[in-house]
Amino acid sequence: MPQPLIGIVGLGYVGLPLVRAFVSCGASVIGFDVDQRKVDSLQQGKSYIRHLDSSWLQVAIESKTFRPTHDMSRLE
Numbered sequence: 001m002p003q004p005l006i007g008i009v010g011l012g013y014v015g016l017p018l019v020r021a022f023v024s025c026g027a028s029v030i031g032f033d034v035d036q037r038k039v040d041s042l043q044q045g046k047s048y049i050r051h052l053d054s055s056w057l058q059v060a061i062e063s064k065t066f067r068p069t070h071d072m073s074r075l076e
């Protein structure tokens with residue numbers, strides 16, 4: 001079965017745990033946010049949500065199963 005590709009718009013208190021849930025199920029996720037600082041932080045594997053540790057994030061970024069972006073044209 002092909003790996004599903006999920007798009008999540010808004011990478012805050014709701015969106016980021018959703019990213020983790022989908023990635024942990026084996027999906028690939030493109031995450032969209034208008035806040036460049038958040039996108040930059042996520043691309044460096046750093047979580048800005050205190051209760052959400054960064055270990056899963058670093059693995060997801062390195063493996064490209066989670067790709068954060070502010071480029072909304074990628075929604076297509």
Ligand SMILES: NC(=O)c1ccc[n+]([C@@H]2O[C@H](COP(=O)([O-])OP(=O)(O)OC[C@H]3O[C@@H](n4cnc5c(N)ncnc54)[C@H](O)[C@@H]3O)[C@@H](O)[C@H]2O)c1
Pocket residue numbers: 009010011012013014015032033034035038
């Ligand atoms: N946190 C909760 O418990 C909760 C509960 C019920 C409903 N909600 C609703 O869920 C939504 C998200 O809540 P949250 O707590 O994750 O907020 P949040 O502020 O933590 O995250 C929202 C994220 O969306 C980004 N964003 C804003 N406009 C955008 C746009 N046009 N395109 C892409 N990204 C955009 C922001 O930069 C931010 O990172 C809100 O509408 C909120 O009212 C939240």
